[in-house]
Amino acid sequence: MLARVTTFAIDGVQPFQVWVEVDIRSGLPAFTVVGLGDTAVRESRDRIRAAILNSGFKFPEGRITANLAPAFMRKAGPGFDAALALALLAASGQVPAHALAGCAVFGELSLGGELRDSPGALAVAEGAHRSGCARLIVPRTRAHEAALVEDLRIVAVASLRAAADVLAGGATPSLPGAPPAHGANGDAPDLSDVRGHEAPLLALEIAAAGGHNLLLEGAPGTGKTMLARRLPTILPPLSRAEAIEVTRIHSVAGVHAGGLISARPFRAPHHTISPAGLAGGGSPPRPGEATLAHGGVLFLDELSEFQRSSLDALRQPLEDGSVTIVRGQQSLCFPTSFMLVAATNPCPCGFAGVDDRCTCADADLRRHRRRLSGPLLDRMDLLVDVHRPTNDELSTSARSSSAAVLARVTEARERQRSRLMERGASCNGEMDTRAVGALVRLDDAAEHELARAYQHGRLSARGRHRVLRVARTIADLARRDRVARADLLLALSLRQRSGAELMEAV
Amino acid sequence: MNAPRACSDCLRRAWLLVRLASHLDLQRRELANLLSHTDEDLIEAVGGTRATDVRAEWARFDATAYRERCAAAAVDTLCRCQDDYPAKLRDLDTPPSVLHVAGALGRFLELAAGEAVAIVGARRASPYAMENARALARGVAGRLTVVSGMASGVDTAAHEGALQARGGTIAVLGSSPERPYPPSARRLHREIIAAGAVVAELGPGVPARRWMFPARNRVIAALSEMTVVAAARQGSGAMLTIADAEGLGRSLGGVPGQVTAPLSWGPHMVVRRGGELIRSPEDVLTALGHDGPAPAAARERIDDPQLGAVLEALADGYEPRDAFAAAGLDAEGGLAALAALELSGRVRRRAGGRYTIVP
Numbered sequence: 124m125l126a127r128v129t130t131f132a133i134d135g136v137q138p139f140q141v142w143v144e145v146d147i148r149s150g151l152p153a154f155t156v157v158g159l160g161d162t163a164v165r166e167s168r169d170r171i172r173a174a175i176l177n178s179g180f181k182f183p184e185g186r187i188t189a190n191l192a193p194a195f196m197r198k199a200g201p202g203f204d205a206a207l208a209l210a211l212l213a214a215s216g217q218v219p220a221h222a223l224a225g226c227a228v229f230g231e232l233s234l235g236g237e238l239r240d241s242p243g244a245l246a247v248a249e250g251a252h253r254s255g256c257a258r259l260i261v262p263r264t265r266a267h268e269a270a271l272v273e274d275l276r277i278v279a280v281a282s283l284r285a286a287a288d289v290l291a292g293g294a295t296p297s298l299p300g301a302p303p304a305h306g307a308n309g310d311a312p313d314l315s316d317v318r319g320h321e322a323p324l325l326a327l328e329i330a331a332a333g334g335h336n337l338l339l340e341g342a343p344g345t346g347k348t349m350l351a352r353r354l355p356t357i358l359p360p361l362s363r364a365e366a367i368e369v370t371r372i373h374s375v376a377g378v379h380a381g382g383l384i385s386a387r388p389f390r391a392p393h394h395t396i397s398p399a400g401l402a403g404g405g406s407p408p409r410p411g412e413a414t415l416a417h418g419g420v421l422f423l424d425e426l427s428e429f430q431r432s433s434l435d436a437l438r439q440p441l442e443d444g445s446v447t448i449v450r451g452q453q454s455l456c457f458p459t460s461f462m463l464v465a466a467t468n469p470c471p472c473g474f475a476g477v478d479d480r481c482t483c484a485d486a487d488l489r490r491h492r493r494r495l496s497g498p499l500l501d502r503m504d505l506l507v508d509v510h511r512p513t514n515d516e517l518s519t520s521a522r523s524s525s526a527a528v529l530a531r532v533t534e535a536r537e538r539q540r541s542r543l544m545e546r547g548a549s550c551n552g553e554m555d556t557r558a559v560g561a562l563v564r565l566d567d568a569a570e571h572e573l574a575r576a577y578q579h580g581r582l583s584a585r586g587r588h589r590v591l592r593v594a595r596t597i598a599d600l601a602r603r604d605r606v607a608r609a610d611l612l613l614a615l616s617l618r619q620r621s622g623a624e625l626m627e628a629v
Numbered sequence: 630m631n632a633p634r635a636c637s638d639c640l641r642r643a644w645l646l647v648r649l650a651s652h653l654d655l656q657r658r659e660l661a662n663l664l665s666h667t668d669e670d671l672i673e674a675v676g677g678t679r680a681t682d683v684r685a686e687w688a689r690f691d692a693t694a695y696r697e698r699c700a701a702a703a704v705d706t707l708c709r710c711q712d713d714y715p716a717k718l719r720d721l722d723t724p725p726s727v728l729h730v731a732g733a734l735g736r737f738l739e740l741a742a743g744e745a746v747a748i749v750g751a752r753r754a755s756p757y758a759m760e761n762a763r764a765l766a767r768g769v770a771g772r773l774t775v776v777s778g779m780a781s782g783v784d785t786a787a788h789e790g791a792l793q794a795r796g797g798t799i800a801v802l803g804s805s806p807e808r809p810y811p812p813s814a815r816r817l818h819r820e821i822i823a824a825g826a827v828v829a830e831l832g833p834g835v836p837a838r839r840w841m842f843p844a845r846n847r848v849i850a851a852l853s854e855m856t857v858v859a860a861a862r863q864g865s866g867a868m869l870t871i872a873d874a875e876g877l878g879r880s881l882g883g884v885p886g887q888v889t890a891p892l893s894w895g896p897h898m899v900v901r902r903g904g905e906l907i908r909s910p911e912d913v914l915t916a917l918g919h920d921g922p923a924p925a926a927a928r929e930r931i932d933d934p935q936l937g938a939v940l941e942a943l944a945d946g947y948e949p950r951d952a953f954a955a956a957g958l959d960a961e962g963g964l965a966a967l968a969a970l971e972l973s974g975r976v977r978r979r980a981g982g983r984y985t986i987v988p
Contacts, residue, residue: 321950322950322960322964324960325960325961325964340980340981340982341981341982342981469980469981469982470980470981473981474981489813508949508981508982510950510982575972579972579974581971581972609961609965612966612969613961613965613968615968615971616965616968620978
């Protein structure tokens, strides 16, 4: 007897359809799984045998051949267990084969026959919907995630037995109670927790409003991480499509189980991270931190401590908004559209510029600054210094709240959207050289200051573009159509200093 | 220009110092005393077990080959037997037997014949000290030659200031003149050679050794009518230059700093012991008997009272955010004010978001 069940494998963060075919013929008892599976797939034979027997079914006797088609694609992980088991039961007549038509199956089995939690259910559900399946059987723990896909009946079951019952005509179990919306809990970070830090708050607002990457400079313990962590709260909320994409990525990476992720992600990898960990890689390729930060904020604390190779690996993701990983015969594309926030000490000891207190050796300083220069800095529009709040500032009340800032940011983004629409950009931070030339208008006083800064050699040509982009955002926040002198001066003050200027600065 | 000029005996002396460089480094005795020895006595004093070998090599010294090596490195030689050897160096008990000059010899002689000020100080100096050294050099350029040692920190700032104002400057190195020391000063080395001269007591191809620094300090002091220390901690090498200048009876000056800063120790000590208090280029020029103010740097006036208030607070040593508060500005206005001041060339941003005043 031959039976066929639809399931999905995950290729990067995208689903692709896999047909599980099981054939049982008479012969010496044997159970082989073909179709380029990895070790987890090969071991699934033993899990399936135990699960079937422990669920009260009969394990068919005879020569069993299972195939995962298409046979040329590599398949990894235990997510094919349930599909293999149900195909085996259908082939041996223990569940009705016609019930499996139009039904996709996904999940790992335990020896006792339970459907275990399996990452990536949302991607599978999207694949099932796209390929026209009417029903999807998933582990109960993944019910909410799968249910994010509309027009697909989710059969969330806890065990193989329960799945077989539904296929045999039993009632579809109702979905478990809704989980709390992710990120909506009361103790989420908010700008109202911040005391002092006037200039950094201003820079955060500008960064959020224009989608500018931001460099925070300051000694350890001054609040750089605390500030960066609050940036997602003043970014416009994720659209539903974006939210589903973010949820899918996090589900595939196994860092999220539950409902829709509505808060923008904030990822802060440690500086010992490898290039593959940051940009994605490994075998099979897994999304890196850059992809997990997609739609949100990637925060690199102690920027100068990161390996050079790791930072270089971020160049393509920053430039293109996606990263292509080629491993063996596979080539995968991961989305990496994030805002970059980096933090650094002004020097290894943190006291650079304070008369005489800096104890760094020349060699340390040179190494530190060399790390700070380079192509990554080219992508940073803003630089702000973070100082420890004074005692007086700590006892004041909050200056603003995330909601108030978000309202201004949203309005500023709205102004940008109408201007940038035909240029394919969504915020000022994405403007290229030509867009800057065509769209950033300065009034006379601002024009004068810009010319002065450029002629005195305080700005490079590239620095000039960065300043113009930021000045445009500041004017958007101030609801001005032309960039005024004050906007330009503020942008100059917050400009990212090139490596050479940073080097001279100690 | 590379014609052999220096006499063979002087060249042999210069060769001997290089030959004994590693031996001299081990000596704990007074360097000035050793340098006053004749060649034979010096070999005897520091040659140790190699004395015989050195003596044989000394006897075989080939001046022509030495001159060729100098010519190959584009280094001119000038010995103390020659008439145009800088007169100021003859004030030393032990003037260098040969000066090795990288750059145009004519230019060096012209600069050495004129008046000069040495600006010296700590390698690891504060932005305040660096800005002062730079501004002093800039202010006296055109009237005085700026002499220093091309070390990082104050020395570099002094040379840079002179170069910015298109003045003459002389760098005196302990190691060989055709190679930048420290090696990271490649660009500065090139620019000084173009606008002035880099000189050294030792010839081409000599790596730096500890004893060479105090030795070259005496040359810095001797070439200058006045030696100004911009910043020096207790025990700093810059204070050796001061001691040399004092021994030669030259003028001394110190640029005051914060009393709490260890870097102020040297300048304050100089002032206490009767040196000039140097606040501006005018103070240097006046001390050397020049009348009339230094040509004022062309700078814009600050008309905006709020900008003025921020500038004043920064000058008093407040951090930017406190300066904003003093001027009644919020962060937005304050940051814009900083940018305006920076554009006018009145302040310079330092790492960590601190701003120093440009004097």
